[in-house]
Amino acid sequence: KQEVTQIPAALSVPEGENLVLNCSFTDSAIYNLQWFRQDPGKGLTSLLLIQSSQREQTSGRLNASLDKSSGRSTLYIAASQPGDSATYLCADLVQGGKLIFGQGTELSVKP
């Protein structure tokens, strides 16, 4: 069964810290790995998409990496801010056009 796992389930950091969120997946034949942000009571917003042939993608203070051989992806957030507080989800796109989601990491950035 294809599975995506995110560790930790929750994380609290002081403002200004750099942090790493982890995502592992069981299906090495992925098409891409996507990171989303979800604010309370809202839908998901796409942050970064890493194609299977790529190793990383960057957008502003966010950097996502992909290592297919080990089945891992990380999301690095630099200089965290209270506005970064949200739940972050990773998902891999597998055969059939289906996204398999992890359960998310709930991030709290304290002022």
Add this chain to the structure above:
Amino acid sequence: NAGVTQTPKFQVLKTGQSMTLQCAQDMNHNSMYWYRQDPGMGLRLIYYSASEGTTDKGEVPNGYNVSRLNKREFSLRLESAAPSQTSVYFCASAPSGANQPQHFGDGTRLSIL
């Protein structure tokens, strides 16, 4: 820019009642999806439509039906609601092609008593 619009935002049903959740997108996307999100389970795919006129089952299709009414609209129907279908339902859309991110609506919060 509306993006993906879901209606209603909240609904309470009694067991056995039927209901249709509506979803519309204004981005001219070919693919549309229905997910449910439950605590501790993440998002799970119910049904998807790769293009107008086609629909396919996802991971948890039992108890649901879908209709791709046209390119813009993709509805999800619960014929006989059960308490196990209490969840937050999300609709998403994406352009054709494997490396295109999905765009999500704000969800429908459904409680079945």
